[in-house]
Amino acid sequence: MRDETIPTIHRGIAGMQHQSAVWRAAGLKSALVPTMGALHEGHLDLVRTASAAADRVVVSIFVNPTQFAPTEDFAAYPREEAADLAKLAALGVDAVFAPTIAEMYPDGYATRIVVDGPARGLESDSRPHFFGGVATVVAKLFISCAPDIAIFGEKDYQQLLVVRRMGADLGLPVDVVGFPTVRAADGLALSSRNAYLSPEERSVAPRLHAALQAAAAAIRAGKPPVPDALAAAERDLDDAGFAVDYVALRNADTLAEVSDPRAGPLRLLAAARLGRTRLIDNIAV
């Protein structure tokens, strides 16, 4: 990544693949930061990390229709390409892969990638279409950009593990790296969807992170029992006005359900709706 370069914008896959092949032939490592645009400080931190980890940085911007359900916010999802490109130019990003819908889903398109394992439960219970859409589009982004490293925010922790599983299973030579969640000063995880929150909802939203911290502290202390700690977090969130989808303790590597909380790395994950906005968060235990 170079200072103050104007990034090359690739709308087509072949051009992006050619760019990547040129870098590879020159012995340069590239890093991809996949995004749906509407870039916030969380994304920009991923880009900075990418630039420290590789010689060339590609940011993809694609609002992927197949990971939204018909009832979800595909049409309303924020699109701010000009502002996004300005932010990326200021960071010296080398290339932006911003394909058209027709390039990603050409006429007669008929292929989808389905991941089991880490995709089971949690987000899939609320959004059964979601990880199929994500795994398919991310595979195509990996094939198009052919990066050595791809950086995903840990805010979407289950997505990170699903993408890592997919990449390993298909033999894609990409190192899928998780980046710690970037938070506002009050603890709220940065997310493009935070823009949907009313001022009042915004003031309540940090309690999602607070509830997870309290539950993690209780689990670490070994009391109360795990189910009681999770139930207490749910109760906190109910009381604050959230509609809780889940608060769950899982194995941090596989997302398998945990029978013995003393065994293996643990991750505490939650999803809850505040008004019409669905927030997710997770922390290590």
Added chain:
Amino acid sequence: MRDETIPTIHRGIAGMQHQSAVWRAAGLKSALVPTMGALHEGHLDLVRTASAAADRVVVSIFVNPTQFAPTEDFAAYPREEAADLAKLAALGVDAVFAPTIAEMYPDGYATRIVVDGPARGLESDSRPHFFGGVATVVAKLFISCAPDIAIFGEKDYQQLLVVRRMGADLGLPVDVVGFPTVRAADGLALSSRNAYLSPEERSVAPRLHAALQAAAAAIRAGKPPVPDALAAAERDLDDAGFAVDYVALRNADTLAEVSDPRAGPLRLLAAARLGRTRLIDNIAV
């Protein structure tokens, strides 16, 4: 491809990817011929075509468990690696990709690629698991070998179209080329499964191709109507002792059902069992 080279055998994906990257950096085009081994003259013709079309030739040998149903012949499928390697060395093949099961399906493996469109009906009616297994393993072979061209026999015509669709949909930069079916002098399409036929079945087997030729001639002549021509072919096969799975006329590019046989390229496809052996064949109309 070079004369009488002893091919490098790659058991692992990373080594194969490295080999392919070295060729690419040197400006050499590579062609892949995917096989399940037990190589016959049909395969060797694909290899010769590959060597004419590219600078380097890779043959993959992998008996893929996920495209066999539990009731099918995975355990009994012929495995003759030493003989296969000798044949490939004689043809000057550059590399053989013969991965282990553990390399292709590592612990925790959880990903599958599902293709709709050309995978609908025909083979899928008899073998619902089949194209999911094929699309997934071929995607992984493409990602592992990173060829410029991949050559598939037209004997498995539906498979050819499913693989071409999958490659295009995922943006894999591989030109998927179909090669005309290689036949014995009596018309029987070469297939590793022909080895299962008894001498008596072997003498009857060419009638599959003959029935397709008769039906194609009738359809080209415009009489009888298409359904009658297909029914006559089924009757011929029944009389010869086949149990027919299908005899079908489809669009040659999409495998969509055909309402007007005067429109577009046509393909006539059939599958039928002779004793315990299932044979397939197809011809242009």
